[in-house]
Ligand SMILES: Nc1ncnc2c1ncn2[C@@H]1O[C@H](COP(=O)(O)OP(=O)(O)OP(=O)(O)O)[C@@H](O)[C@H]1O
C-alpha cells in the first residue's frame with residue numbers, strides 16, 4: 001500500500017471496518033483516514049462495497065467489526081440522526097428527498113432540523129432566516145428557479161441537486177456523497193462535478209463513484225475498493241500507476 | 256393544507272368555490288369554529304351535535320399520528336377511554352370539580368400514550384398497529400377488572416356535572432344548548448392548539464416523517480423521539496375528547512375502551528380525509544349522522560356504514576374533504 005503523508009490531520013478515520021450481511025462479507029478490514037480539507041474519492045467496480053463502506057461511515061448501520069472516529073471521537077455506535085449536528089452530512093445513491101414537499105420546503109426542513117427540532121409552538125413563518133438560507137442553498141445548487149415545485153415533479157438531475165442542498169443544510173464539515181452523478185446526462189454530470197469541486201474548497205468531501213475517469217481530475221486522494229477489500233489508496237497518479245488497479249479496471253471501456 | 260395553485264380550467268362558480276375553500280384553508284381555525292358555532296341549529300337535536308363535536312375532536316387527535324405523520328395506530332380507544340375514566344373516577348369517587356377532573360383525564364391519557372407509544376414506536380407498519388391494538392386491549396381488561404373503581408362491565412355511572420359553578424354565570428348542563436357550547440369551548444381551544452402545532456416546526460417534522468423517514472433521519476431528526484412525542488400529543492387530544500364524553504353522557508361505558516372505538520377513529524379520519532384539517536370533523540359528522548338516520552330504518556346500520564366506508568376506500572381514498580380539496584386544486 002502506498003504510504004500517503006499529508007500535513008492535514010484526518011477529520012475521519014475508519015479502523016479495520018468489516019461488514020457481513022448474513023454469511024456474506026461485503027467489507028473486510030478496511031482502514032482509511034480522510035484528511036481534513038481534501039476531496040477523497042472512493043472508487044471500485046459495481047458491488048465492490050463502496051456503498052456499504054459509505055453507509056458505515058455515515059452511520060446508516062453499525063459495522064460488524066472495527067471503529068469509526070470523527071475528529072478523534074469514537075462515533076461507531078452514534079445514532080445516525082446525531083451525525084448532522086456533529087457536522088457530517090450525506091447524500092444518497094438513490095435519490096431520497098421529500099417528494100410531496102416543494103424544493104424550498106425540503107431544504108427548509110433540513111435547516112430546521114439543526115435548531116428547532118421539538119418546537120411545537122412558534123409558527124414556521126417566523127423563521128424568515130431559515131427560508132432565506134434555504135433559498136441561498138437552492139441557488140448554490142442551481143435550483144433558484146424551482147422553489148415552489150414539488151420535489152417529485154423535478155427532473156432527475158434537479159432532484160440530485162436538491163439532494164445535495166439537503167446535505168448542505170447542516171453546513172457540514174464533512175460531506176459524504178454516494179454517486180451524486182448517478183443517472184445524469186453528460187451536461188448534468190459536468191455541472192455536478194463543478195459544484196462538487198466548489199464545495200470541496202470549503203469542506204472535506206468524500207465521494208463515491210464507480211467511474212474512475214470522472215474523479216481523477218478533481219480528487220486529492222483516491223481509495224480503491226475491490227471485493228470488499230482495500231485494494232489501493234493514494235494520489236490519483238499513484239493509483240493510476242498501480243498494477244492491481246489497472247488489472248481490476250482493465251477492459252472496462254472508458255471507465 | 257397546501258392548495259397548490261388552482262388553475263384556469265375551473266368554471267367561474269368552481270373558481271368561486273375554490274376561492275372559498277382556499278380562504279377556509281388559510282383561516283382553518285376560524286372556519287371550523289365558525290361552522291361549529293352555528294352547527295346545533297342545523298341539526299334535529301343537540302345531543303347529536305355534541306357527539307359530533309366530541310368524536311370530531313377524537314378523530315382530530317388521532318389524525319395527527321395517522322394522517323399527518325402517516326402511522327396507523329389501532330389503540331387510540333385507550334386514550335379516549337383513559338380520559339373518560341380518569342375524569343369520571345375523579346368526579347364520582349373523589350368529588351373533584353369538573354375543570355381539574357378534565358385536566359386529570361387529559362394527563363391520564365397522555366401517560367397512557369407515553370407508555371403505549373414508548374413500547375410500540377420501534378415497530379413499524381402493521382406491527383405498530385397490532386402492538387397498539389394489543390396494548391389498548393390490555394388497558395380495557397385492566398379497567399374492566401378494577402370494578403370498584405370503574406364499575407366493570409356496567410361502566411362508571413353518576414358522572415353528574417350539572418351546575419358549572421362559574422362565578423357570575425348561571426350555567427347548567429341540563430340545558431342541551433348550554434352543554435353544546437360548554438363542549439364547544441374546549442373543542443375550540445383544542446382546534447386552535449392543534450392548528451398551532453401543525454404550523455410549528457414540529458408540524459414540519461410530522462410531514463417529513465410521513466414523506467420520507469430515512470431522509471428525515473439523515474437530516475438530523477430523532478425519528479423515535481419525534482414519533483413518540485406526536486403519539487403523546489395525539490393521546491392528549493383524544494383524552495380531552497374522552498373527558499368531555501364522560502361529562503356529556505354522565506356515564507363512562509366500558510365500550511369507550513373497546514377496540515371498536517379505535518376503529519371509529521380510523522373510519523372517521525378516512526371517511527373525512529386523512530391528513531386534512533377539516534377531515535376528522537367531516538368524517539365524524541358523516542358517520543354519526545348516517546348512524547342516526549339509518550338506525551331509524553334498520554338495526555343493521557353498521558352494514559350500510561361499512562359499505563359506504565368500503566366505497567370510499569375503493570373510489571375516494573382521499574375521503575370526502577380530501578377529494579373536494581383535490582378536485583378544487585386541479
Ligand atoms: N443489505 C444487504 N444485504 C445483503 N447484501 C448486501 C446488502 N448491501 C449490500 N450487499 C452486498 O454487498 C456487496 C457490496 O455492495 P455495495 O452496495 O456496497 O456495492 P457498491 O460498490 O456500492 O456497488 P455499486 O457501484 O453498484 O453501487 C454487493 O455484493 C451487495 O449485493
Ligand SMILES: [Mg+2]
Pocket residue numbers: 050051052093
Ligand atoms: Mg453503491
